[in-house]
Amino acid sequence: MKIIELLSVPLLKEMKLIAGDSGKDREITTINMMDAPDIIPFLNQNEFLVTTAYHVKDHPDRLMELINAMANRGCAALGIKTKRFLQEVPKEALILANELSLPIIELPLDLSLGEIVNHTLRAILDHRAAEFSSALEVHKQFTRIIMQGKGINALLEKLSQMIQHPVHLADRHLMSIVEPYTELEISSLKNDLEKAMKNLALSSNPNLCFSMIKSKETHTLFPVNMSEKKIGFLIVDGAIPPKNHLAVLTIEQGINVLSFALMKDHALKQQQRSIRNDFFLHYLDGAFSAHDEIINRAKEFSLPNHAEYLCVVGKVDNDENDYHTYRQRQQKAENLFEFIEELIHRTIPNVHFFTKSETCILLFEMPNHQHDHVLRSLQERIITTFEQTISFGVSNLCHSFIQVLTAYQEAVEALSHGELSRKTSFIQHFRTKDVMELLRLVPEKEINHFYDYIFKGFSGIKPEEKESLLQTLSVYLETHCQISETAKRLFVHRNTVVYRIDKCEELLGKSLKDPEATLQLRIAFRIQKLLDSSFSL
Structure with missing residues (x-):
């Protein structure tokens, strides 16, 4: 007193x-x-x-x-x-x-x-007993609000009425965690307040009072336990000095009930998130054999089959100067992914979030052309909040949930392609390989064998004649077997083209009207370009 x-x-x-x-x-x-x-x-x-x-x-x-x-x-x-x-x-x-x-x-x-x-x-003692009695009554009122299912917003409104100050509930990044989700003015001071908040969490009488230079408004921060490892903050607009016992006791009782409600919600969300994530990982691992089972299970998690999806795989960029242990890096990645998930939940509709090993997976449902902007914004927020960079691989659009597995593989391949180029903070889109890229995946021995087999009939003629015949055959196939167009491109007479094509069919032992034969020849000519480029290198 x-x-x-x-x-x-x-x-x-x-x-x-x-x-x-x-x-x-x-x-x-x-x-x-x-x-x-x-x-x-x-x-x-x-x-x-x-x-x-x-x-x-x-x-x-x-x-x-x-x-x-x-x-x-x-x-x-x-x-x-x-x-x-x-x-x-x-x-x-x-x-x-x-x-x-x-x-x-x-x-x-x-x-x-x-x-x-x-x-x-x-x-x-009488004064202290009166304070405790008042605190007990306040605690009962707050508990009643939660038990009646009125929610955290109703509790915050009641607390605001009791202490006659507006209040907000924010996460450890000073972002609002109750609807409507807003970016609090003081979030711009996160870096300046970070050290003070760490000390504040360890204090026996934790509260931090400060004023904004620009608005000249005073705020008081009180830590709130949101889970075993996460701490949020109750932000009071106005100064709450420690000597104001009644207000402090009221806030403390509000924080106790808030912590209970938040920890309960966190536990439920973690359980639901785990079940949802396990389903998606089992799907990616091929644990479900029947399409109907996949479709029905996906529907349970609000993932309709008849919808378009874009799959994005994200990974924290490696830092050569990072000397943290594997466990420390893993914890840092988990915190970062949790931040992304919360941000997506609050600000970006129709995006499903999953994690797999060291990567996060963003599944855009009914995507539009804004997904690149969303990913770039996430990268900027992560740099600001964690001083860390993250890169994304983006798949092609798929037209049902069943095709998401292919989209995921495309996103992983795009991410790997970006990592091979030693870039950081990139957004790499999947690009379908052309024929030349596919041919490079075939062993060189098999490539040479196929080429020699297709053109074995030309091995017994003079080099000059072989070159003119193959050139004519190549142009002929490129012009879709048009005699006149081939003659025009080669600057020769039409009859010369007819003669050379007939000679090619004779040497090949195949008719150029056979689609299979023309396909093999087209591939062989691509192989020739590949071999020529390899030889030049």
């Missing part, structure tokens, strides 16, 4: 404040009697010291020393029984007490020090 409240206690109404009036709001938590001159080493913070002044009556300097020591140690007040050993408090002592804002109280003659101590202790 405060000094001013103690002076209003009926049994102590004869006590009179004679100095240090500006300190009348000091807190009293205990009371002590001065029965020896060496009391100074035993002084405690928020302590009300009462004395008959017997030990200082002939030594005013000791009284001055005592007043200085009490002010330095944060004592509540000094009570002196005058008109007994000390007729009146020295003027210089009163001046010093006023300067130090240390209240000096003149104690009544008709009460012994023992009675004053008893009455004061009883008043402190």
Whole structure:
């Protein structure tokens, strides 16, 4: 309780404040009697010291020393029984007490020090009991709100009414975590407040009060346990000094109930997330053989089969200068993925989030051309929040959930392709391989064997004739077997083309009207270009 409240206690109404009036709001938590001159080493913070002044009556300097020591140690007040050993408090002592804002109280003659101590202790206990009773009632009201299913928003509204200050609930990144989701003004101060918030979480009386330079508005932060490892913050618009016990107790009870509700919601979400993620990973691993089973299970998790999907696979970029352990890097990636999931849930509709090993998977349902902008925004937020970069591989559009497996493989391949180029913070789109890229995947021995087999009929003719025949055959196939167009491109007569084509059919032993034969020849000519480029290298 405060000094001013103690002076209003009926049994102590004869006590009179004679100095240090500006300190009348000091807190009293205990009371002590001065029965020896060496009391100074035993002084405690928020302590009300009462004395008959017997030990200082002939030594005013000791009284001055005592007043200085009490002010330095944060004592509540000094009570002196005058008109007994000390007729009146020295003027210089009163001046010093006023300067130090240390209240000096003149104690009544008709009460012994023992009675004053008893009455004061009883008043402190009664005051504390009243506070606890009020806190218990507040806790019941908050608990009732949650038990009745009214939700966290209703609890915050009730808390705001009780303390007469607007309140917000934010995560550890100072982002609102209740609807409507908004970016709080103070989120811009995250980097500046980060160290203070870490100390705040370890404090025995945790709250942080600060003012915005631009708006000149004051905010007070209180940590809220959201799970075993996650801490959020209750943000009060306005200053809540620790001396305002009623407001602090009310906020503490609100935080207790909020923590319970948030931890319960977190546990349920974690369970649902785990079940959903397990289904998706089993699907990617081919655990379901029947299409109907996949479609029905996906429908349970709001993943309709008849919808278009775009699959994106993200991975935290490796940092060569990162000397953290594997477990530390893994934890950092988990925190980052959790941040992405929360951000997507709050701001981006129709995006499903999953994790697999060291990657995260974003499944855009009914995507539009804005997905690149969304991914770029995520990269910027991650750099700002974690000072870390992340890269994404993007699949082609698929037209049903059954095709998502192929889309996932495309996204992984796109991500790997970007990593091979040693880029960071990239968005790599999957590109379908052309024939030349596919041919490069075939062993060189098999390529040479196929080429020699197709053109084996040309091995017994002169090199000059072979070159002219193959050139004519290549142009002929490129012009879709058009004689006139082939002659035009080669600058030869039409009959020359007819002759050369007939000669080619003779050497090949195949008709160029056979689609299979023309396909093999087209591939062989592609192989020729591949071999020529390899030889030149």
